[in-house]
Amino acid sequence: MATITHLNGNGVKPNGHGVHAPPLSKEAQALDSSDLDLPDIDPSKLTITLANDLKPLPPPESLVFGQTMTDHMLIMSFDPTTGWSAPEIKPFGPLSLDPASSCFQYCPNVFEGMKAYLDPEGRPRLFRPDLNMDRFTKSTERVALPTFNASALLELIKKLVSVDARWIPKKRGYSLYIRPTLLGTRPGLGVAASTHALLYVLLSPTGPYFPSGFKPVSLLASEDAVRSWPGGTGGFKLGLNYAPCFQPQRQAAKRGYDQLLWLLGEERRICEVGQMNFFVVTQREDGDLDLLTPPLDGTILPGITRNSCLQLAEAHTTGREPLDTLKEKLHPSERAITMADLLNFSNSGTLLEVFGAATAAVITPVGRIGYNGSDIHIPTYEGGLGPVGRNLYERIVDIQEGRYKHEWSVLCSE
Amino acid sequence: MATITHLNGNGVKPNGHGVHAPPLSKEAQALDSSDLDLPDIDPSKLTITLANDLKPLPPPESLVFGQTMTDHMLIMSFDPTTGWSAPEIKPFGPLSLDPASSCFQYCPNVFEGMKAYLDPEGRPRLFRPDLNMDRFTKSTERVALPTFNASALLELIKKLVSVDARWIPKKRGYSLYIRPTLLGTRPGLGVAASTHALLYVLLSPTGPYFPSGFKPVSLLASEDAVRSWPGGTGGFKLGLNYAPCFQPQRQAAKRGYDQLLWLLGEERRICEVGQMNFFVVTQREDGDLDLLTPPLDGTILPGITRNSCLQLAEAHTTGREPLDTLKEKLHPSERAITMADLLNFSNSGTLLEVFGAATAAVITPVGRIGYNGSDIHIPTYEGGLGPVGRNLYERIVDIQEGRYKHEWSVLCSE
Numbered sequence: 090m091a092t093i094t095h096l097n098g099n100g101v102k103p104n105g106h107g108v109h110a111p112p113l114s115k116e117a118q119a120l121d122s123s124d125l126d127l128p129d130i131d132p133s134k135l136t137i138t139l140a141n142d143l144k145p146l147p148p149p150e151s152l153v154f155g156q157t158m159t160d161h162m163l164i165m166s167f168d169p170t171t172g173w174s175a176p177e178i179k180p181f182g183p184l185s186l187d188p189a190s191s192c193f194q195y196c197p198n199v200f201e202g203m204k205a206y207l208d209p210e211g212r213p214r215l216f217r218p219d220l221n222m223d224r225f226t227k228s229t230e231r232v233a234l235p236t237f238n239a240s241a242l243l244e245l246i247k248k249l250v251s252v253d254a255r256w257i258p259k260k261r262g263y264s265l266y267i268r269p270t271l272l273g274t275r276p277g278l279g280v281a282a283s284t285h286a287l288l289y290v291l292l293s294p295t296g297p298y299f300p301s302g303f304k305p306v307s308l309l310a311s312e313d314a315v316r317s318w319p320g321g322t323g324g325f326k327l328g329l330n331y332a333p334c335f336q337p338q339r340q341a342a343k344r345g346y347d348q349l350l351w352l353l354g355e356e357r358r359i360c361e362v363g364q365m366n367f368f369v370v371t372q373r374e375d376g377d378l379d380l381l382t383p384p385l386d387g388t389i390l391p392g393i394t395r396n397s398c399l400q401l402a403e404a405h406t407t408g409r410e411p412l413d414t415l416k417e418k419l420h421p422s423e424r425a426i427t428m429a430d431l432l433n434f435s436n437s438g439t440l441l442e443v444f445g446a447a448t449a450a451v452i453t454p455v456g457r458i459g460y461n462g463s464d465i466h467i468p469t470y471e472g473g474l475g476p477v478g479r480n481l482y483e484r485i486v487d488i489q490e491g492r493y494k495h496e497w498s499v500l501c502s503e
Numbered sequence: 504m505a506t507i508t509h510l511n512g513n514g515v516k517p518n519g520h521g522v523h524a525p526p527l528s529k530e531a532q533a534l535d536s537s538d539l540d541l542p543d544i545d546p547s548k549l550t551i552t553l554a555n556d557l558k559p560l561p562p563p564e565s566l567v568f569g570q571t572m573t574d575h576m577l578i579m580s581f582d583p584t585t586g587w588s589a590p591e592i593k594p595f596g597p598l599s600l601d602p603a604s605s606c607f608q609y610c611p612n613v614f615e616g617m618k619a620y621l622d623p624e625g626r627p628r629l630f631r632p633d634l635n636m637d638r639f640t641k642s643t644e645r646v647a648l649p650t651f652n653a654s655a656l657l658e659l660i661k662k663l664v665s666v667d668a669r670w671i672p673k674k675r676g677y678s679l680y681i682r683p684t685l686l687g688t689r690p691g692l693g694v695a696a697s698t699h700a701l702l703y704v705l706l707s708p709t710g711p712y713f714p715s716g717f718k719p720v721s722l723l724a725s726e727d728a729v730r731s732w733p734g735g736t737g738g739f740k741l742g743l744n745y746a747p748c749f750q751p752q753r754q755a756a757k758r759g760y761d762q763l764l765w766l767l768g769e770e771r772r773i774c775e776v777g778q779m780n781f782f783v784v785t786q787r788e789d790g791d792l793d794l795l796t797p798p799l800d801g802t803i804l805p806g807i808t809r810n811s812c813l814q815l816a817e818a819h820t821t822g823r824e825p826l827d828t829l830k831e832k833l834h835p836s837e838r839a840i841t842m843a844d845l846l847n848f849s850n851s852g853t854l855l856e857v858f859g860a861a862t863a864a865v866i867t868p869v870g871r872i873g874y875n876g877s878d879i880h881i882p883t884y885e886g887g888l889g890p891v892g893r894n895l896y897e898r899i900v901d902i903q904e905g906r907y908k909h910e911w912s913v914l915c916s917e
Contacts, residue, residue, distance in 0.1 A: 155692025158603065183599045184607075188703055189572065193598075193686055195745035196610040233749035268692055272607055273746070278569025278682055278707060280778050282749040289602055293692060315734030320727050322747045329743035331609035332687070333736045335647035335696040364694050 127172030134175035149258040159253040159292040167286040191273035191283035197232040198328035204264040208491025213501040233282035262297035298450035303473025305456030309346035316351040357428040365445030366395035384423040412480035442475035541586030548589035563672040573667040573706040581700040601690035605697035611646040611687035612742035622905025627915040647696035676711035712864035717887025719870030723760035730765040771842040779859030780809035791832040798837040826894035856889035
């Protein structure tokens with residue numbers, strides 16, 4: 090399917106995507122790109138330029154999340170007159186962009202977070218990548234960027250992972266983090282939707298967040314800062330949701346907490362944990378357990394690990410796919426959870442576990458939550474994770490790494 | 504003060520700022536840059552590399568806002584081990600950045616909007632640039648970017664304007680738009696404040712928004728989408744405030760409106776007009792006029808034109824600096840204005856003028872506002888602007904262009 094050439098030299102060359110594109114026509118400014126009959130992403134046009142000098146693989150134990158990039162990247166661009174360019178897999182290297190580009194000035198920047206895993210047969214696998222592609226498309230529309238065929242993009246991502254498959258560490262809990270990124274690259278300072286775009290995918294090998302056993306994190310309930318709002322963009326995977334969290338996060342760290350617990354409104358509704366979805370496990374009177382998480386009301390990121398936890402709880406409780414060591418039934422429920430609810434659970438002794446769920450760390454246990462000047466202490470467990478968090482973590486990782494056969498896990502090459 | 508060299512070739516070379524910076528130390532991640540004793544911006548270290556081939560000046564009438572850049576740009580970078588680099592004025596050209604940079608992934612991107620004007624003696628002038636520098640600093644802190652000496656930056660901006668002064672059109676209402684931009688350039692996918700930064704300033708010649716008389720714009724009151732909220736970032740000049748507006752703006756355009764009127768909360772409080780501050784003029788029973796605008800509660804951008812309008816109204820009414828053709832006293836007031844208030848003003852016949860105020864267009868009259876399926880019609884005036892908007896516009900432009908002597912206008916070179 091692809092033209093393969095070898096690049097001489099140092100394996101890195103600047104690329105010219107998005108630089109000095111011509112000013113847009115009035116028509117292009119007025120129309121959605123989806124209204125235009127322009128070429129979409131076409132995997133049959135892929136060209137592959139391999140790096141001559143491959144980087145040495147670092148020891149897996151030395152990896153810091155998101156700091157090491159593989160040898161190659163996937164890249165393509167959108168122009169309002171010619172549509173999506175032919176996709177390229179080429180050596181990882183810098184982007185060259187006009188300093189007036191939208192992505193610098195007005196931040197129509199979208200990303201996704203997914204991972205590739207090695208199964209016992211040594212084959213690269215992805216975990217529910219259709220959900221990433223669906224969310225990527227929705228985020229793209231929210232910031233009015235040119236849209237694209239998400240199935241075609243997924244085909245290209247699988248190809249990129251295959252090219253750099255040697256980078257997936259052969260250790261349980263390790264994987265290759267995949268970062269699709271879409272930037273508006275319209276050159277110009279007028280405040281308007283970007284009619285130009287650059288789409289690229291980076292790969293970064295990564296280890297477990299907690300290599301030596303899970304360590305419960307501490308959270309500080311946010312006081313003034315608010316992460317998202319009804320009518321805002323908190324339900325989309327946009328770069329612009331993150332920078333506003335840096336300064337409040339720094340304040341939390343100065344006060345001795347690892348992460349923020351984001352709250353909303355006078356009723357102090359719980360939204361997210363740092364950059365993770367929030368889960369709480371409570372004891373029911375009938376002996377079963379409840380697994381609670383806030384509903385997708387537009388202020389909550391529709392996390393894929395979040396969705397998987399809810400579905401695995403359901404499958405456990407119906408007996409279709411019982412979790413390995415969890416005896417109790419586990420009833421998933423998407424409902425608003427306020428700080429008053431959490432205090433009630435804690436005071437009544439029904440609070441069993443609190444954890445965050447996300448692609449990077451899968452499941453992160455919470456040990457205490459600072460709120461109104463004192464700490465709510467969450468029960469702790471040997472090894473850091475409670476029985477529900479532990480069972481969900483093991484099942485998800487077993488599916489991801491192909492040890493537990495499941496339709497959620499798909500091979501990169503058929 | 505500066506080393507001046509001439510660049511051979513095409514006048515454009517990629518710059519390497521922020522590319523492949525080394526991974527940060529634990530210390531650098533944990534500390535505010537302001538805690539570190541590192542070199543600040545130092546105008547005495549400026550180097551100037553002039554373009555050999557200067558671009559031809561376009562006819563002023565052909566200018567589209569923000570599309571034409573001058574010959575040069577100012578640029579400098581921050582590294583957590585070496586501090587702020589020596590500033591450079593060099594030919595305008597692309598940036599070369601690591602694709603994992605914070606500015607692409609998490610959007611800690613800050614900007615300012617200011618202008619340079621020619622006075623009757625042909626000297627370049629700035630308008631209240633200290634307020635831009637103060638806001639730039641506050642925005643920088645809000646997204647936890649490395650801070651800098653704002654006075655030193657202003658000195659360098661004046662120098663850049665002097666270098667490209669031939670680009671300021673010699674016509675009333677024309678000016679040189681100045682776009683200081685600060686980007687987080689930390690290379691890495693971990694979600695954390697950027698310890699690296701790139702600061703640059705672009706210049707773009709621009710004409711009046713309404714070259715052939717002011718044309719009142721139509722607004723659609725936002726229904727679902729919300730621009731800003733308490734605890735958010737609407738009170739700061741951040742790129743990330745803008746991309747969420749593109750899709751709602753596109754919907755408004757499809758329904759035949761020029762801009763959005765941003766509302767907040769169940770009481771439908773008015774926030775901003777597109778990217779401008781909102782003003783309404785009402786008739787008082789005592790014959791005087793009220794000039795109303797929403798207060799700076801954290802959801803409103805602290806606009807410099809906004810502040811100037813309020814101060815000029817005060818100076819008019821006290822008799823210190825009477826406006827040229829406005830007979831009535833004009834009482835400035837920062838107060839919440841709801842859609843119910845606006846309907847009351849309209850129904851009672853006390854609604855005289857509605858306009859937006861911002862650096863790019865100065866004063867933009869509003870002709871109608873779509874709300875709940877019908878239009879509120881604002882009184883219209885010959886030439887497009889009402890007497891208050893007209894007097895404020897004329898006074899501000901006269902100060903900016905040095906015809907009306909005022910401390911707000913400062914020379915670029917002493």
